Amino acid sequence: xxxxVTGTIALDTVETPHGTAExxxxxxxxxxxxxxxxxxxxxxxxxxxxxxxxxxxxxLRVRNIDTRGIEIRADSKTFRWRARYTGSMNDAETxxxxxxxxxxxxxxxxxxxxxxxxxxxxxxxxxTQLDFAKRxxxxxLIVCDTMNLWIETEPxxxxxxxxxxxxxxxxxNEARLLTECQNLITAGRRILExxxxxxxxKKGEHGSLLVSHEDLFVLPAYPTExxxxxxxxxxxxxxxxxxxxxxxxxxxPAALRSAMARGSVVASFVIESFSIDALARxxxxxxxxxxxxxxxxxxxx
Amino acid sequence: xxxxVTGTIALDTVETPHGTAExxxxxxxxxxxxxxxxxxxxxxxxxxxxxxxxxxxxxLRVRNIDTRGIEIRADSKTFRWRARYTGSMNDAETxxxxxxxxxxxxxxxxxxxxxxxxxxxxxxxxxTQLDFAKRxxxxxLIVCDTMNLWIETEPxxxxxxxxxxxxxxxxxNEARLLTECQNLITAGRRILExxxxxxxxKKGEHGSLLVSHEDLFVLPAYPTExxxxxxxxxxxxxxxxxxxxxxxxxxxPAALRSAMARGSVVASFVIESFSIDALARxxxxxxxxxxxxxxxxxxxx
Numbered sequence: 001x002x003x004x005v006t007g008t009i010a011l012d013t014v015e016t017p018h019g020t021a022e023x024x025x026x027x028x029x030x031x032x033x034x035x036x037x038x039x040x041x042x043x044x045x046x047x048x049x050x051x052x053x054x055x056x057x058x059x060l061r062v063r064n065i066d067t068r069g070i071e072i073r074a075d076s077k078t079f080r081w082r083a084r085y086t087g088s089m090n091d092a093e094t095x096x097x098x099x100x101x102x103x104x105x106x107x108x109x110x111x112x113x114x115x116x117x118x119x120x121x122x123x124x125x126x127x128t129q130l131d132f133a134k135r136x137x138x139x140x141l142i143v144c145d146t147m148n149l150w151i152e153t154e155p156x157x158x159x160x161x162x163x164x165x166x167x168x169x170x171x172x173n174e175a176r177l178l179t180e181c182q183n184l185i186t187a188g189r190r191i192l193e194x195x196x197x198x199x200x201x202k203k204g205e206h207g208s209l210l211v212s213h214e215d216l217f218v219l220p221a222y223p224t225e226x227x228x229x230x231x232x233x234x235x236x237x238x239x240x241x242x243x244x245x246x247x248x249x250x251x252x253p254a255a256l257r258s259a260m261a262r263g264s265v266v267a268s269f270v271i272e273s274f275s276i277d278a279l280a281r282x283x284x285x286x287x288x289x290x291x292x293x294x295x296x297x298x299x300x301x
Numbered sequence: 302x303x304x305x306v307t308g309t310i311a312l313d314t315v316e317t318p319h320g321t322a323e324x325x326x327x328x329x330x331x332x333x334x335x336x337x338x339x340x341x342x343x344x345x346x347x348x349x350x351x352x353x354x355x356x357x358x359x360x361l362r363v364r365n366i367d368t369r370g371i372e373i374r375a376d377s378k379t380f381r382w383r384a385r386y387t388g389s390m391n392d393a394e395t396x397x398x399x400x401x402x403x404x405x406x407x408x409x410x411x412x413x414x415x416x417x418x419x420x421x422x423x424x425x426x427x428x429t430q431l432d433f434a435k436r437x438x439x440x441x442l443i444v445c446d447t448m449n450l451w452i453e454t455e456p457x458x459x460x461x462x463x464x465x466x467x468x469x470x471x472x473x474n475e476a477r478l479l480t481e482c483q484n485l486i487t488a489g490r491r492i493l494e495x496x497x498x499x500x501x502x503k504k505g506e507h508g509s510l511l512v513s514h515e516d517l518f519v520l521p522a523y524p525t526e527x528x529x530x531x532x533x534x535x536x537x538x539x540x541x542x543x544x545x546x547x548x549x550x551x552x553x554p555a556a557l558r559s560a561m562a563r564g565s566v567v568a569s570f571v572i573e574s575f576s577i578d579a580l581a582r583x584x585x586x587x588x589x590x591x592x593x594x595x596x597x598x599x600x601x602x
């Protein structure tokens with residue numbers, strides 16, 4: 001089924017203990033769509049400035065990602081993010097954010113995208129997410145992400161958005177902040193009361209957790225020794241998950257579990273390189289192979 | 302096979318968001334032996350002062366734990382620990398430690414215990430652990446725990462101890478501190494170079510990790526919404542693990558995985574009450590039942 005993502009397209013500068021990547025391709029919709037494209041056709045809605053080198057999108061086109069929803073806005077500049085990872089590299093320290101074109105009006109959804117059945121609203125102001133959600137009244141599945149900033153500054157708008165979506169993907173600290181609840185399962189249940197049918201709580205190297213009315217699922221992360229750059233991990237997880245769900249076309253608890261496992265494994269590739277380098281190279285076979293290894297590493301009698 | 306534990310017997314005062322428990326039974330060897338007694342016969346070597354109410358040990362005797370190795374030292378006082386848990390309750394904040402009898406000479410191992418085949422050396426000064434380890438030259442399996450204090454203040458003694466044991470159980474922060482390595486798998490491999498054949502890294506609510514020369518195993522924790530008091534969780538984990546291993550009498554990678562799963566599940570009961578209340582009530586059937594639930598909560602296609 002058709003999968004649409006709206007989110008950022010960024011030029012990232014990232015410093016890690018392994019080096020620095022300068023002005024490389026990043027952004028939530030980029031990581032998401034590359035991950036999802038391992039499973040299904042993806043439509044991307046995003047916006048860049050006229051400083052953006054279109055050749056950067058070649059890896060997306062190679063994967064048949066429909067980039068007709070990327071607006072190149074004249075007299076605007078592309079969103080830029082500079083960050084540093086240290087220590088356990090679980091959290092990025094933002095050094096500089098230049099919103100640029102993201103501070104202007106949101107991109108348009110091409111009319112030919114309006115029949116999309118699976119929708120992912122990457123992190124954005126909740127009111128913007130809600131506007132997008134309303135454009136897809138007949139969608140099978142609308143899932144959103146959010147972040148600390150909106151939980152703290154736009155709690156009412158965020159609650160309206162959560163009431164309008166079917167699923168929420170967020171990290172453990174965001175789940176705790178949103179619910180004022182330390183226990184993640186309890187936090188998940190509180191989020192269900194806000195509207196979504198399911199919530200996926202990402203815990204980085206510690207795996208992830210699914211809470212829904214029908215299910216509770218715990219998944220360890222694929223253990224990797226090679227952490228070069230965690231940027232985009234969460235969006236990649238969501239992309240793998242949504243891409244798999246759209247390819248499967250059903251929303252049973254078993255399908256959600258399988259989808260999270262794929263998302264988690266795709267994310268384990270992303271951290272092994274800067275930017276999208278590793279992600280652009282893998283295919284579905286690589287994912288299934290690593291999933292098999294993860295299963296072997298977590299089975300017990 | 303016979304399992305012996307040496308460790309502390311404590312009177313704990315613990316404050317959590319759920320209330321305060323005053324001068325209740327605690328200590329590493331107490332939690333360990335109760336957990337292990339679900340699987341096998343346990344011999345306990347520890348020490349208390351003459352202020353200790355012997356009736357506190359009744360729950361251990363009910364479980365056939367051999368308490369002949371508990372010395373009640375005249376003119377000494379029992380070890381006391383006061384701590385507080387807040388927030389996510391992952392870490393205790395120690396408010397007061399009264400070493401008392403623990404600051405004196407170590408307890409004696411009864412001669413009839415010297416044929417023990419499985420040995421657990423709970424957290425103690427590394428030199429004390431090494432002395433104990435040397436008393437069991439023919440043991441099938443000697444495993445120890447340690448803590449930040451010894452990693453920082455007794456690194457050389459700790460390295461001697463690690464060279465003399467077969468396994469190490471420690472938490473993720475301790476593993477990082479010991480190896481100066483953030484990635485836990487790499488940290489595990491570095492610890493193997495120090496001597497042990499395997500290392501189990503505990504991650505609290507996030508589960509645990511086994512690194513050995515033959516195996517890499519990731520295990521999510523049993524997800525629980527009821528966290529009353531995490532005290533003793535790590536020692537309970539070790540007790541369930543070692544008790545299962547001693548009952549099985551083999552040390553294959555598969556046996557180690559099964560043992561960790563039991564340890565993890567037993568620990569999930571401990572946090573549901575203050576002190577040993579929940580732990581003293583459960584039996585092997587309760588553990589297997591919860592293990593079955595954990596398996597159902599972590600399976601995917």
